[in-house]
Amino acid sequence: MVFAQAQDAVTLDPHLATDGFSVNNTSNVFDTLVRYKVDTTAVEPSLAESWTVSPDGLVWTFKLRSGIKFHDGTPFNAEAVKFNYDRQVDPKNPYHTGSFDYAEFTFQNVKSVEAVDPLTVRFILSARFAPFLINMAMFSTGIASPTAIRKYGPDFFKNPVGTGPFKFVEWVEKDHVTYEANKDYWAGRPCIDRLIIRGIPDNTVRLLEMERGSVQMMDQVNPPDYDRIRSNKDLVLYTGPGLNVGYLAMNTQNPPFNDRRVRQAVSYAVNKAALVQAFYGGIAQPAKNPMPPTIWGYNDSVQDYGYDVSKAKQLLAEAGFPNGIDTELWWPNRARPYLTQPQKIAEALQQQLSQAGIRAKLVTFEWGTYLKKTREAEHPMAILGWIGDNGDPDNFLYVLLDKDNAKIGTS
CATH class of the missing domain: 3.90.76.10 (Dipeptide-binding Protein; Domain 1)
Structure with missing residues (x-):
């Protein structure tokens, strides 16, 4: 079976993985x-x-x-x-x-x-x-495997050995990873003999590969293609409640985003409802909490920032920027569950921000570089997100907001 995702793995070591593309690989090799x-x-x-x-x-x-x-x-x-x-x-x-x-x-x-x-x-x-x-x-x-970690040392990330349902065969970096069934798996032999996980960046291209039969499963579909899939008798569209949240990260260590009024101006300048309708097929919902409503403890009484361009301009002026600001908006060039159409969403955000006088140049990098640079706080503004790991609010509130993680070098 060939499974296609938007990006090849960054690492095959479960202890080093921080991105979903890598986790889709490691979860087939390692048990917990x-x-x-x-x-x-x-x-x-x-x-x-x-x-x-x-x-x-x-x-x-x-x-x-x-x-x-x-x-x-x-x-x-x-x-x-x-x-x-x-x-x-x-x-x-x-x-x-x-x-x-x-x-x-x-x-x-x-x-x-x-x-x-x-x-x-x-x-x-x-x-x-x-x-x-x-x-x-x-x-x-x-x-x-402790033996494998000792054997491969720092290269274990490309020579994974676990107890899971699939054994590692090869990794052609930036293309695909191949696995074979673990016939002696303790929970029962997998129902397929061979698993190939391919990185195909473009959502539309992945879908075309599905339609041609060269890919049997994929994730992250463009919402406008939902009806196209439903009308194809050979394809099945699976959907479910999201366990993720997308957000716009502003670097508070440097001007102008060290001023709360500038950050608030950005919030007022973004029309989240319009983004949901245009790029998520209407099935997402505007975020007003740092965690999704599928997580227990979600506080629905929180009042969201409204869409108010005039208020955004007023706040910028109060912060000393009556003529607006020039900055950069970083965007990841790979689709994520919280970011269905990265470039189009980034361009829409750029346009919305410009109406309030926030002139943002769009910047992107290869996925691994993007993660590294944002971890090192090199971004002025960056589109990021978090996919829940365990269903507990601690996994959002602690990971995203606690002082332990609000430091350079953390994810």
């Missing part, structure tokens, strides 16, 4: 201790067949499945779980070669991990942490 049930964020056993928690909530003990082997034939056990944890959180660990951006979030409040016996592993927390168990189902906690 627990996993999400189909169509929910409730967890069920995976590599761990059961678990208990102490009355004070500080000690989580997992009983592991027996007889599981990594794709290289080495055994999965408690020492492998501890090895993977230590690699991510200990900067002095010889295999801590990378940024491991998710580790601080995923293992928040985890003080240590102990291999009690070959099939028992214990996580010791410094304080109760409500999302701990669902975090253990996140892609970034995928268990990799």
Whole structure:
């Protein structure tokens, strides 16, 4: 089967992945201790067949499945779980070669991990942490072969070895990754023998490949093509509630966006309802919270900024910019669930902002470079987004807004 997405993977190491394109790959190679049930964020056993928690909530003990082997034939056990944890959180660990951006979030409040016996592993927390168990189902906690990590060192990101349903075969970078079925998979042999994940940047081109039969599955369809798919008896369109949010990031470290009034002016200048209607087929909804309404704890009483060009101009003048500002608007050149048609949306934003005197030059980069530059806070304004990892509001509020992550170099 050939699955087409908008971008090739950046990495095949689950501990280093921060983008959905990479995760679509790693999730087929690596298993986690627990996993999400189909169509929910409730967890069920995976590599761990059961678990208990102490009355004070500080000690989580997992009983592991027996007889599981990594794709290289080495055994999965408690020492492998501890090895993977230590690699991510200990900067002095010889295999801590990378940024491991998710580790601080995923293992928040985890003080240590102990291999009690070959099939028992214990996580010791410094304080109760409500999302701990669902975090253990996140892609970034995928268990990799310690032998393979030692063998490949910093090149493990292109030589992945896990316990998952598919084994890595080859990676032709910027084109495709090939996998073969793990015939001995503990949860049952996959129903397909071979999986190829291709990067095809243009949504329309991906759909054409589907219609020709050279691709069997794709994501991120242009909303205007929904009816075209529905009318084709050979294609099926799957839809569901979104677990993501798109946003416009403004760099508050540098003028003019260090002035709150300028940031507010941008908010008033953007007509979100018009963008939803024009580029999302009317199925999205304007965001007024940093998390989507599908997440529990969503506060629908929050009052959104209205679309008010005059108010935007007034705020710019109060901030000392009566003639407006010149800046840059960065946009990612790859479609995302929260950004169906990147260039067209960026151009529409540019036009809307210009009505308020915010003259923005459009700038884009290759996907990996875009992520790196925005992490390093090189952008004035940038279109970004967040796809929920675990269904918990902490995954949005902490990751996007907490001071731990409001620093250069974080995702």
